[in-house]
Amino acid sequence: MGKTLFEKIWESHVVVEKQDAPSLIYIDRHLVHEVTSPQAFDGLRMSNRKVRRPDLTIATMDHNVPTTDRSLPILDQTSSIQIQTLEKNCKDFGIKLFDINSPNQGIVHVIGPQLGITLPGTTIVCGDSHTSTHGAFGALALGIGTSDVEHVLASQTMWLEKPKPFEIRVEGKRKNPHAVTAKDIVLSIIKNIGTGGGTGTVIEYRGEGITDLSMEQRMTICNMSIEAGARAGLIAPDEKTFDYLRGREYTPKNYESLVDSWRENLKTDGDAKFEKQFTLHIDDIAPQVSWGTNPGMTCDVTESIPTPDDFSKGDVNQKKGAEKALDYMDLKPGTPIEDIKIDRVFIGSCTNARLEDLIEASKVIKGQKISPHVKAMVVPGSQMVKKQAEEMGLDKIFIDANFEWREAGCSMCLGMNPDILSPGERCASTSNRNFEGRQGTGGRTHLVSPVMAAAAAIKGHFVDVRKMDLS
Amino acid sequence: MKGNVIKYDRDNIDTDVIIPGQYLKVHDYAELATHAMEGLDPDFHSKVKEGDFILSGKNFGCGSSREHAPIALSHSGIKAVLALSFARIFYRNAVDGAFLLPIEIEQDAYDGISEGDEISIDVSTNEIKNITKNQTYKMKPFSEIIGKIIAAGGLFKYKPDQD
Numbered sequence: 262m263g264k265t266l267f268e269k270i271w272e273s274h275v276v277v278e279k280q281d282a283p284s285l286i287y288i289d290r291h292l293v294h295e296v297t298s299p300q301a302f303d304g305l306r307m308s309n310r311k312v313r314r315p316d317l318t319i320a321t322m323d324h325n326v327p328t329t330d331r332s333l334p335i336l337d338q339t340s341s342i343q344i345q346t347l348e349k350n351c352k353d354f355g356i357k358l359f360d361i362n363s364p365n366q367g368i369v370h371v372i373g374p375q376l377g378i379t380l381p382g383t384t385i386v387c388g389d390s391h392t393s394t395h396g397a398f399g400a401l402a403l404g405i406g407t408s409d410v411e412h413v414l415a416s417q418t419m420w421l422e423k424p425k426p427f428e429i430r431v432e433g434k435r436k437n438p439h440a441v442t443a444k445d446i447v448l449s450i451i452k453n454i455g456t457g458g459g460t461g462t463v464i465e466y467r468g469e470g471i472t473d474l475s476m477e478q479r480m481t482i483c484n485m486s487i488e489a490g491a492r493a494g495l496i497a498p499d500e501k502t503f504d505y506l507r508g509r510e511y512t513p514k515n516y517e518s519l520v521d522s523w524r525e526n527l528k529t530d531g532d533a534k535f536e537k538q539f540t541l542h543i544d545d546i547a548p549q550v551s552w553g554t555n556p557g558m559t560c561d562v563t564e565s566i567p568t569p570d571d572f573s574k575g576d577v578n579q580k581k582g583a584e585k586a587l588d589y590m591d592l593k594p595g596t597p598i599e600d601i602k603i604d605r606v607f608i609g610s611c612t613n614a615r616l617e618d619l620i621e622a623s624k625v626i627k628g629q630k631i632s633p634h635v636k637a638m639v640v641p642g643s644q645m646v647k648k649q650a651e652e653m654g655l656d657k658i659f660i661d662a663n664f665e666w667r668e669a670g671c672s673m674c675l676g677m678n679p680d681i682l683s684p685g686e687r688c689a690s691t692s693n694r695n696f697e698g699r700q701g702t703g704g705r706t707h708l709v710s711p712v713m714a715a716a717a718a719i720k721g722h723f724v725d726v727r728k729m730d731l732s
Numbered sequence: 733m734k735g736n737v738i739k740y741d742r743d744n745i746d747t748d749v750i751i752p753g754q755y756l757k758v759h760d761y762a763e764l765a766t767h768a769m770e771g772l773d774p775d776f777h778s779k780v781k782e783g784d785f786i787l788s789g790k791n792f793g794c795g796s797s798r799e800h801a802p803i804a805l806s807h808s809g810i811k812a813v814l815a816l817s818f819a820r821i822f823y824r825n826a827v828d829g830a831f832l833l834p835i836e837i838e839q840d841a842y843d844g845i846s847e848g849d850e851i852s853i854d855v856s857t858n859e860i861k862n863i864t865k866n867q868t869y870k871m872k873p874f875s876e877i878i879g880k881i882i883a884a885g886g887l888f889k890y891k892p893d894q895d
Contacts, residue, residue, distance in 0.1 A: 281875070281876075282875065282877040283877050285892075297797065297798065297799065299759065325756075342757075389796075389797055390795065390796050404797040405797060405821070406797050406821060406825035406829075407799040407825075407829075408799060408828035408886070408888070409824070409825075409887075412887060412888075422875070456744055456791055456794060457744075457790055457791040457819075460817065460819070460820060490794060490819060492820055555744050555746070578741070578742055578789045581741060581742050582743055582744060585742060675748075675753040675796070676753045677757070681754075694746070694795060696746045696749060696771075697772065698748060698749060698771040702752065
C-alpha cells in the first residue's frame with residue numbers, strides 16, 4: 262500500500278520505532294524563542310548537558326519584544342529579563358540568535374521560511390503551538406512544550422506518538438480571491454470540523470483550492486491547524502515551494518539537487534490511505550468572522566450571530582459554551598455580523614503578517630482614513646517584511662490612514678507586551694485565537710482576514726469585502 | 733489519590749485562560765500559581781486546596797504550547813485534571829514534567845461528579861470512586877509508555893533502554 266507524505270517524512274526520521282507507543286524521531290531544525298526556553302536551558306545546566314546540535318538550532322525574540330521605538334530601553338522589567346536571558350543562553354550554548362536589533366528578527370514562524378531555514382521533508386520543532394505554519398513547505402512541524410524543548414536541545418530527538426493522517430481536500434475556485442482569502446478557507450474548515458476535529462492527527466491539505474494558493478497563503482492555512490486540534494498540518498511541496506525558497510540567506514548550497522529529490526519523493530502516493538477525510542468546497546464561501554471565544558465559533562459575514570441552540574445542534578456542552586461566549590463577547594443572537602462595531606484593529610501575527618497580507622490590506626485603505634472611533638495598528642511579521650513593505654510605500658498608506666506602523670513581533674496576538682486590549686474593547690484581529698483574555702483581560706477578539714480587518718478599520722464595523730473593489 | 737473536585741462544566745478550556753499570556757514572563761512557580769485559571773475563574777486561587785482535582789469537558793488545554801499551564805495548576809495543588817478529552821500538547825506537557833495526571837474520563841463520570849464532590853483515583857485499577865455520592869466510574873487507562881513515564885516521575889527520569 263502507498264504512503265502519505267506525512268508517513269514518508271515520519272519514516273525517514275524515526276530513530277527508534279515502537280508499535281502502539283511513542284517513537285523516537287530525529288529533529289532537523291529547532292527554533293527557539295524567549296518565552297518557552299529559559300527553563301529548558303536551566304535544565305541543561307543542572308544536568309551538565311550541552312546543546313547537541315547548536316548548528317541546527319536558531320533563536321529569535323518575538324513574543325514579548327516591544328513593537329515601538331527599539332532604541333529606547335524596555336520598560337517592562339520582566340520582559341527585559343526574559344530577553345536578556347535568551348541572549349545569555351544563546352551565547353553560553355553557542356546558538357545563532359537574531360536579536361532585537363537584527364534585520365532578521367521577527368516572529369519565529371515568519372523568519373524560518375523567509376531565511377530558507379524551513380525546508381521540505383524536514384522535521385521542525387519549536388516551543389510554540391503555531392509551529393504548524395512551517396508545514397506549508399511540506400515539513401513535519403510540531404509545537405512542543407518546555408520539557409520537550411530541553412529534550413530536543415539535549416538530544417536532537419523527541420518521543421512522539423505517531424499521529425494519524427487526516428486528509429482535508431479544498432476543492433473548487435474562489436470567485437473573488439482578493440476578498441475570500443486563505444484565512445477564510447481555514448476558518449471555514451475549523452467551523453466545520455470543530456476545534457477538536459483534528460486531535461491526534463497530522464492534516465494534509467490537498468486539492469485545487471490549496472495548490473492555487475501562494476506560499477504565504479498556504480502558511481496561513483497550516484498555521485491554524487493547531488486551532489483544529491491537529492498535531493501538525495502540511496502541504497506537499499510543488500514548484501511554488503521550490504521557487505519561494507531558492508536563493509534565500511540560509512538555503513542550502515546543494516539546493517537544486519535537493520529539489521530534484523523532493524520533487525520525486527515528497528508526495529502522497531495515489532493508493533495511500535488516510536484515517537480521516539473532510540472536503541470543503543470553496544466556490545461559494547463567504548468572508549468569515551468569528552463571533553465567539555474559540556475559532557470554531559465563526560460564521561459568514563453575511564450571517565447573524567447564531568442562537569446557542571442553533572450553534573450547538575443538540576450538544577449540551579457546546580450550547581453552554583456558546584452562551585458563555587456570547588456573554589463574554591457581549592453579543593446577542595440575531596445580530597447581523599455587519600452591525601458589530603469595533604474599537605480596535607490588529608493586523609499582525611504569525612497567521613497574517615507577511616508581505617502579501619499587508620499588500621492586500623493596503624488596497625482596502627489606500628487614500629482613506631480609519632473610522633474616527635477606531636484605533637488600528639499594523640505589526641509586520643518580521644523586520645524583513647517591514648523593510649520590504651516600506652520599500653513598496655505600504656507604510657505610508659497605513660500611516661496616512663491613521664494606522665500605527667510598528668516594529669516586528671507577536672504583539673497583540675497574545676498580550677505579552679504592552680500591545681493589549683482594554684477590558685471590553687472589541688477588536689478585528691488577523692491573529693489566530695479569540696480565547697477569553699487572549700489579547701488582554703476582558704478584550705473581545707473577532708478573527709478575520711487582513712482585508713476584512715482593514716475594511717472594518719475604515720467602516721468601523723464588519724462589511725462584506727466582496728462588494729469592495731480590491732483588484 | 734483523594735481530593736475534592738473543582739468542576740468547569742464546559743468544553744475547550746484553553747491554555748490562555750489557564751494561565752494568561754501576561755504571566756508567561758513569571759519564572760517563580762509559586763507566583764505563577766497565584767494566577768492559575770485567572771482568565772476564567774478569578775476565585776480559583778482562593779478556593780483551590782492541595783490535592784484538589786479539576787473536572788472538565790472536551791479538548792481541555794487547547795491552544796498554546798505553554799508548559800506554564802500544567803505548572804500553574806500543579807503548583808496550585810491540583811494533582812489531576814479529569815476531562816472527556818485533552819488537547820495533545822497539554823497532555824504531553826503534563827506528563828513530561830510529571831506536573832499532574834491528565835485523566836481521560838467517560839460521560840458517566842463527567843455527568844456524575846459535581847463541584848465539591850470528594851473522589852479517589854486509583855490508576856492501578858483505572859477506577860474513580862465518588863466518595864460523596866458512592867458511585868464508581870472507569871477512567872481510560874494510560875497507554876503503556878505514558879504509564880511508564882508517569883511512574884518514572886517524568887520524561888527526564890524515564891529510561892527507555894531499561895524496558
